[in-house]
Amino acid sequence: MESAIRVQIKKVKRMRFNINKGDKYLKEVQKLQLLSQNCAEEDKDFVANELLLHVDKSLSDMKNFLIEYKNKKSAPIIQIDNQQYDMRNWATISQYAKIFGYKSVQALSNKISRGAIAQTDIVYIPALDIKLIRLP
DSSP, X not given: OOHHHHHHHHHHHHOOOOTTOHHHHHHHHHHHHHHHTTSOHHHHHHHHHHHXXXXXXXXXXXXXXXXXXXXXXXXXXXXETTEEXXXXXXXXXXXXXXXXXXXXHHHHHHHHHTTOXXXXXEEXXXXXXXXXXXXX
């Protein structure tokens, strides 16, 4: 087997799953595929098996990353006028309307204007020009 192919296999195998380097990883795999096009069939099988083993490992790493991300205990906290808000408990008007099945954002805005939602459950963020509504 050509040494360039062996070097490329090692390069690809050294790369671990990293959400920020997905494009770079794909480029390295494509280089390996191009290098292996003109080699013997047994070498192509070897390259394919090496790639499959590495892809399995990368998928496992990706799955672990997503599980860890999903299970994170912390949520974004924003602070407005010395008051902290846990964003797991708040939604924008459009998110709230979607979650609770309002026909339109305007229908929810009208309900807010009429006072049907307590003012203590609404926070205005001037810097972002948005309103947040506390989730029940």
